[in-house]
Amino acid sequence: MEYQEKKIVPPTRVTHITFHRIKDPLYVFQLTIWSLPPLAAAAITFAAFLRARPQRRVPGGYALRFLFLTLFFWSAFNAIATLVSSEKAIFLATQFAYLGVSLAPVAWFVFAVTYSQRVLKISRHALNTISALPLITMLLALSNSSHHLIWIDLRFVSADGFTGLITEHGFWFYVHAVYSYALILVATAVLAFALTQYKQHHQSLLAAVFAPVVAVTTNLLSLSPWNPYPWLDLTMVGFVVAVLILDVGIMRRGLLRNAPVSRERVIEHLKDPVLVLNHDGEIIDANQSALSAWDHEFSLLGNTIDELIPRIPSEILFSPDSNSETTIAGRAYEIASTPLDPTNVATQVAIVFRDVTERRAAISALQNAKAELQRMAHTDALTNMHNRRYFMERLQTEFERIQRHGSVLSVLLFDLDHFKKVNDTYGHDIGDAVLIAIADVVNQVKRGTDIACRFGGEEFALLLPETDKIGAINLAQRMRRSIESYPYATKVGHNVQVTASIGVATLSQADQAPENLLKTADRALYKAKDGGRNMVCISND
Template sequence: MPLQIIPLRRPFYVQWLGLGLILITLGTVITFNLYFEHERTAVREHDRLSTQARVIAENTEYQLTSANLALENVRSNLAYWKDDAGQQAAIRHLKAASIIPGIRTMNIVDKEGTITASTRAELIGMNIGFRDYFQEVKQHPNADMLYVSPPFETIDGIFVINVIRMIAGEQGEFAGIVSATLDPEYFKTLMMSVQYASSMWVALIHSDGLVFLTIPDERENMEGVNLRHPDSFFTRHQSSGKKEQVFTNIMYATKEHGMLALRTIYPADLKMDKPLVVAVNRDSDSIFQSWRQHILAQGTFFGVIVLASTIGLFLHQHRQRNLEKEAAQARTLVDRFSFALDRIPTYIFMKDQQRRYIYANRSMLELFKCSAEELAGSSDSRFFPPETVARLYETDIRVLRHGEDTAEKVTCKGKDGHLRIYWEIKTPIYENDKKTSICGLCGISTDITELELLKEKLEQQARQDYLTGLFNRRFFMEQGNAELMRAQRYHHTLSSLMLDIDNFKKINDRHGHQAGDTVLKRLADVMRKMLRTVDIIGRIGGEEFAVLLPETDLQKATEVAERLREEVACTAVTLETGMALYFKVSIGVASLKDKDTDLNTLLNQADKALYQAKENGRNRVCLA
C-alpha cells in the first residue's frame, strides 16, 4: 500500500530536520523492538530453564521420598531377620523394596561395616567400613536423619550416590545402616527428557559441590568435579539460601557463557543431612542466535531506508524547480521504502486521526486477506470482533490523544475465531516539527503466539505424568486438597479409590518394561473412559493410581470401583509379538466420614483397603 507524498516548497534545513526526525523515530521503534525482543528471549529462556529444573527436582524429590520409604520399611523389619532363614527373607524383602524406579542396589550393613544382606549377592560379606558415607553416619548417628552421601566411584567404576538410614541398637546407639544406591541411568533418562535443545546440558550436584551426573554424554567429564569455588554460580546459589535461581554469565566449570538455572532439592517432609542441586544450562550463543539474525535484518533494513531517504531528499532538493518531475522521483523513493517494509517479517501499519488505516505493509495485507485499495479507509471493526476492537481502541486513544509510545502484549481474536497473541509497539505521527498536532500513528506488531503456546505447554507438562497423561502426584494432591475442602465446607460426600495393577512386576519381567508402560497407559485410558470429568485421577506411584469421586458415597463408590475392575479385566494390550495381554487390578475404597479428616488420611484408608484386596487374592474390590 504506497504512501502518498505531496511535494512542498520548504527551506532545505526544515526538510532535512523532518527526515532526521522520521529516521530517529523509525530507528527508535526498531531499537525498542529489538530491545524488547531480546528481553522476551531472555525471559522465555529463563522460564523454560526454570521449568525444566523444577520438573527434574520434583521427580528427584519423589524418588528420594520413595527410597526413604523403602529404607524405613526394611529397617522396621530387621528384628524378624536375625537367624539364617531370616537373612534370606531379608534379601527377598530388599529385592522387593528395590523395584522402585531409580534404585540400583539396597544393602543392610552391620556396625562393623560388613554387608549382611544385599540385592546383589556378590556384595554380601564385603566390608565397606572405610567408606566415607559409612563413617559419616557412624560418627554422627541420628535415627531420624536421611543421609545423602557425596558421589563416589563404585568397584564397577560408576559414580553413584547412596541414601542411608541408621540402624539403632536397643539403647539408640549406632548398630549399622540400611542403604539404597541411586541408579545413574534412571536419572540420566529423567534429565534427557527435559533436554529440548542440543546446546543444553543438565547436571545433578551434591550440596558438597561434587557433580554426580551430567548429560549429554560429552559432558560426562564433569562427573566428580567439585564446584564449591568462590566464583562459581553453585557457591553463590548455596550461599543465597534460595530454592531456585537463574544466572547468566561465564560458567566456572566449563568456561562457557550461558544461562544456568539452579534448583535445590530438599523435600519438605524429609529430614536430609544434605540436599541435592539440579543445574540446567544453555549456551548464550544458541539462545540469542535468532535475535542476532533479526538485528542484522532490521539493521540492513534501516540502513537501506537511511540511504534511500537521504538520496531521495538530496535529489528532491536538487530538482525542486521542476515540481512534477521531483514529485515523480519522490514517489519512486517512497515506493522503494514501501518495498523494503514489505520484506520485513513483522506487521507494519499506519492510521490517521480517525483510526482508519492509511498504510500497511505486505505482511499486514496478507494477514487481513485484502488489497491495499480495499484496506484504505477501513477501521478495526472490519477485521476484528467487538471485544478486540474495544481493546485496540483504548491503546490507539492513548497514542493519538496523549502522544504516548506504547509497547504491550495484545491478544486478538480474528473473524475466523482463532486466538493470536502479538507484541505491539505504537508511536504517534506529528503534523509538524514542533509536535503540536498528532495526525496519526505508526505501529509495528510481531506474532508471539507460538513464544506463548510453548510456555503454556511446558507448564502443562509440569502438571501431568509424563507416561499416562494423568495428573502427577503433586498436582493430584493439590486438586485433591481443594476438593476435600469443598466437600467439608458444603457437607458433600467424597470417596477415594486406590488402584494397583496385579502382578505388574511379572509383566515387566516376562514381557519387558515397554509392555509394562503400554499396560499403564491402557489402564489410564480405561479410567478416563469409565470415570466422570469431575473425578480427579492421578498416578501416584509406579503402577499405583488414585481417584477422588466428588459427591459420591461409599456404596456408589464401590459400584464405580467394581465396574472399573470388570472393565479392566476385559481389556487387552496387544504386544509387539501380536499376543493379547490381559491384566487385572485390585481396588481399595474409602469414603469421607469425619469433617477433620485430611486427604492423606483418606488416601491411606483406601490404601489399606487395597492392601486387603491384595491379601485376599487380588482382582477384587475391598472397602476401608
C-alpha cells in the first residue's frame, strides 16, 4: 500500500505537538482491514473477562479478570484509533489505550503472586509501590502535550482511505517498557515455578509461559524497526493468541478452581507440626506450627531430631510410613513418617506430628468414667464391698474354672443375728454404721484371693477359691469371733452387741450349677440360726 506521510513535529527538537487535519472532517469513521486485529483482540479479551467471572473468588481470580480488563482497554482504544480518521481522535484514543498499556503488566504480576500464594509473598504496601510507576506512566500519557515524555514525534499516514499514526517514543516510555518487561518476567517465573511442583499441570505450565511470551514478542516486534506496518500495533495479534492460550490452558482446565499450588499453603497452615529431615536426621525445614510450638525451646532448624525427641529410635522415623507416639514439652503426639523418595535410602523424610494430648486426656477420662460406672455397678454403696451381681459373676467364673481344671471351692453365707433390734433400738444411722464396721471386719479376716460381698440387708457372702471344707470352717470361725469381739463402742459410738450366724458350703461333684452351692450354704446358714445363732454350720447335703 502506498501512503503519504505528514510530520506534525520535526524530530530534531520537540517543543509541542499540534494536529494537522489532512482533509477528513472530525469524527468521520473508517473501517479497513487494519481494524480487524484490535477489534478481534477487544472481543476476545472482553469475552475472557466475562468467562472469568465465576472464578473471581478463587486465588488469582480477581487479578486474572483485571488482566483481561486491562487488555480489553488496550485493544478497544487501539480499535477506536483505527476506526476514526480524525488525527485528534486517533491520538486521543492512543492516549486512553494507556489505561491498559500501563496496568496490564501489574495485573499479570498480581495474578502470578496471588495464585502462587507461597512462592512469593507480597504485602499491600509493596503492591502499591509496584503500581506507582505504571500509574505515573498513565498520567504522563494523558498529559503528554505538557512534557513529551511518552511521545516526542507523531506522524500520520493516509492511504486508500485509511489514516494511521506512527509514533516516536520519549524517555519515559522506555523506562516503563523495561519496568513492564521485568514485571512480566518475574511474574512468569513465579507462576512457572509454582506449577512445576505439580506434574499433572504441565499443560497449564506451558500456557502460563507461552501466553506472556507471545504477547511480549509481538509487542517488541511492533516497536522494532522491522515492523512492516508501523501504524498497526502488532501486540493486538499477540493478545488474541495469548488470551486464547490462557483460556484453554488455565480457565477451561479448571486450574483456578483447583488451585493446586495452595497445597503448599495447606502444609504451611496445618495445625499439625511438620518437620523435614535429611538422611542424617538434621531438621532442614519446618512449617509454621512446628516453629510456633517448639522453635523457642529447641531452635529447630539446623539441629538434629534427637534434640527434640531424644528417646525415639531413628529406624522408626526413617521407616516407610511408620507411626509412633512420643511426648514433647509435656504434650503427647502421634508421629507419622513418610520418605519423600521411597526409592532412595538417603532421601529426606517428612514427619507429621498430631497433637493428641486432649484426645488422650478425653480417652483417659472416658476410661476412668467407664471404670467408675463398672465399679459402681459392682459395689455396694454403703459398705463399699462388692455387691450380689459381682459375686454371682465371679462365682460363675470360678465354677467354670473348676469344671475345666478341677479344684476346690467354698462359700460362706452369714447373717447378723437380731439386727432388726439394733435398728429399732439405736436407729438406722447406727445400723448403717454397724454394717460398715462388719465390712471392716470382713476385709481384715478374708484373704487376698477371697471375694467378699454384701448380699443385701444384713446378709454377707464370701467366695473362697482353692479352699476345702476344713479351710472354710476355720476362716468362718475366725470371722464369727472377730464380729463378736469388734469394738463397736469405739467405732460406732454405742456398745452394740453383734453376732453372726455363718453357713459353709464346699463344691461337690453333685453340684451341676453354681446356684446349687449357694443353696447349700443357705441351708447351712438357717441351720446355724435354728441351732441358737452365733455359730458356724455345714449342711448335711
